[in-house]
Amino acid sequence: MGEDPAMTVAETLADDPARSAKVAESIRFAECLRDVAERGDREAFMTLYDHFAPRLASYMTRAGASPAQAEDLMQDAMLAVWRKAALFDPAKASAATWIFTIARNLRIDLLRRDRRPTVDIGALDLADPSDGAEATVDAARRADRVRRAVAALPPEQAEVIRLSYFDGLPHPEIAARLNIPLGTVKSRLRLAFKKVRGALADETMGDPA
Amino acid sequence: MTIRHHPSEASLIAHASGTLGEGLSVVVASHLALCQRCRDHLRAAEDIGGALVEALPPSALSPGGREAMLARLDATPREAGVAPPLPRARGVPRPLADYLDVDLESVPWRAMAPGVRRYPLVTARSGHGTLRLLRIAPGTALPRHEHQGHEFTLVLKGSFSDDLGRYRPGDLADLDSSRGHQPIADADEDCVCLIATDAPLRFKTLLPRLAQPFLGM
Ligand SMILES: [Zn+2]
Numbered sequence: 001m002g003e004d005p006a007m008t009v010a011e012t013l014a015d016d017p018a019r020s021a022k023v024a025e026s027i028r029f030a031e032c033l034r035d036v037a038e039r040g041d042r043e044a045f046m047t048l049y050d051h052f053a054p055r056l057a058s059y060m061t062r063a064g065a066s067p068a069q070a071e072d073l074m075q076d077a078m079l080a081v082w083r084k085a086a087l088f089d090p091a092k093a094s095a096a097t098w099i100f101t102i103a104r105n106l107r108i109d110l111l112r113r114d115r116r117p118t119v120d121i122g123a124l125d126l127a128d129p130s131d132g133a134e135a136t137v138d139a140a141r142r143a144d145r146v147r148r149a150v151a152a153l154p155p156e157q158a159e160v161i162r163l164s165y166f167d168g169l170p171h172p173e174i175a176a177r178l179n180i181p182l183g184t185v186k187s188r189l190r191l192a193f194k195k196v197r198g199a200l201a202d203e204t205m206g207d208p209a
Numbered sequence: 210m211t212i213r214h215h216p217s218e219a220s221l222i223a224h225a226s227g228t229l230g231e232g233l234s235v236v237v238a239s240h241l242a243l244c245q246r247c248r249d250h251l252r253a254a255e256d257i258g259g260a261l262v263e264a265l266p267p268s269a270l271s272p273g274g275r276e277a278m279l280a281r282l283d284a285t286p287r288e289a290g291v292a293p294p295l296p297r298a299r300g301v302p303r304p305l306a307d308y309l310d311v312d313l314e315s316v317p318w319r320a321m322a323p324g325v326r327r328y329p330l331v332t333a334r335s336g337h338g339t340l341r342l343l344r345i346a347p348g349t350a351l352p353r354h355e356h357q358g359h360e361f362t363l364v365l366k367g368s369f370s371d372d373l374g375r376y377r378p379g380d381l382a383d384l385d386s387s388r389g390h391q392p393i394a395d396a397d398e399d400c401v402c403l404i405a406t407d408a409p410l411r412f413k414t415l416l417p418r419l420a421q422p423f424l425g426m
Contacts, residue, residue, distance in 0.1 A: 036287070037290070040287055042279065042282060046275070046279070049275070052262075053270060053278070054268050054270055055263065055265045055267055055268075056262065057267075057270060058266060059265060062265075070268065071271060071274065074270075075277070075278060075281065079278075079282075082285060083285060084288055085287065086287065086288060086290035087288070087290060087291065092252070093255065093256075093259070094259055096262060096263045097252075097258065097259030099259070099262070100255065100258040101255055101258070104225075104226070104227045104258060105227070107227060143256060143260065146253070146259070146260045147260040147263065147264070150261060151260075161261070164222055164223065164228060165258050165261050168227060169228060170223065170228045170229070171219060171223060171228075172386075182385065182387065183387055185219070186217065186385075189218065189222050190219055192257075193218040193221075193222060193253070193254065194218070196253055196256070196257055197250070197253055200253055
């Protein structure tokens with residue numbers, strides 16, 4: 001907040017090259033979404049496609065889709081990215097998070113044959129009046145913190161997180177799969193969530209060197 | 210509106226993962242429409258999803274996939290941006306409004322048990338839990354019950370109390386198989402709640418006739 005976005009990126013670059021590459025990539029994806037929204041930029045869209053399409057196909061496969069079905073679902077998700085790019089708000093999500101929510105909703109529709117409320121809950125928050133560039137950098141740094149917190153989760157927490165997000169298992173089914181009590185599933189999820197929230201809370205107090 | 214009872218972190222993760230059934234999702238989303246704290250938490254839970262998808266090993270796509278994608282772009286117009294939705298519509302949280310075809314004041318309630326009226330809401334897959342509004346007269350106690358799955362209750366008007374506390378408008382009671390309870394509507398006014406379950410309830414009463422009207426829940 002209030003920092004010069006260019007300085008923020010420069011500080012990150014000085015910090016750790018691998019990390020800064022991830023932040024820069026995340027910023028680039030958000031800019032691609034903006035270019036798709038503003039002028040239907042196909043090249044920008046295909047930059048997103050080349051990165052996200054193979055991962056979304058994996059995501060659909062993990063939920064039980066056949067390879068052909070997974071590719072269809074992935075294409076539908078990417079097409080929704082194209083259609084809805086104007087709804088992407090860099091103040092509310094990184095490109096990866098926004099694309100995840102689109103893919104998740106399609107997966108629910110098609111694999112579970114279930115519906116879910118269609119209102120975009122995140123959109124209820126009025127965006128900060130900050131300019132788009134600053135919001136984009138903030139979101140990219142935030143995504144980077146979450147990525148590192150998720151990567152650092154202890155194995156038993158990472159396992160329940162994966163079973164929930166990837167395999168799409170409700171808590172009782174995770175408990176049955178791992179042969180652990182339901183309460184243990186929930187406490188592991190809670191601990192994992194606390195770590196991620198803790199990493200984000202650090203952010204608001206300034207980026208430690 | 211000061212909200213004191215929220216869905217658990219695990220329930221928000223389930224919502225972000227897409228593993229809650231439709232009825233439970235509607236109750237959580239309705240709470241989210243009213244609760245800034247939980248919207249912040251949901252964002253973090255969705256950030257986890259974004260980070261996980263980024264970290265997935267890429268699948269090999271079939272040859273010609275790029276061209277097929279480009280061809281579909283030609284046939285697909287982009288949507289214009291829209292104004293953010295309002296958190297409420299017709300006096301109820303917006304996610305609920307999409308399931309409710311009347312105002313809360315003109316719901317055609319149906320008698321369920323003495324002091325309890327209900328109004329079922331239609332979900333895509335019946336038989337996978339229930340979603341309904343309950344209107345409970347002041348001071349009325351529901352039979353003590355336990356849960357085989359989840360039960361989410363969002364207070365819309367009035368208040369109720371159970372073993373865990375007092376629930377006022379905007380509060381969400383997040384119950385699962387580890388906890389039974391006996392909700393009692395507070396004495397001052399009718400309590401109107403939105404309730405979803407994903408498995409039938411188990412009643413703990415020695416008087417089966419008291420539980421009978423609730424067996425469909
Ligand atoms: Zn809340």
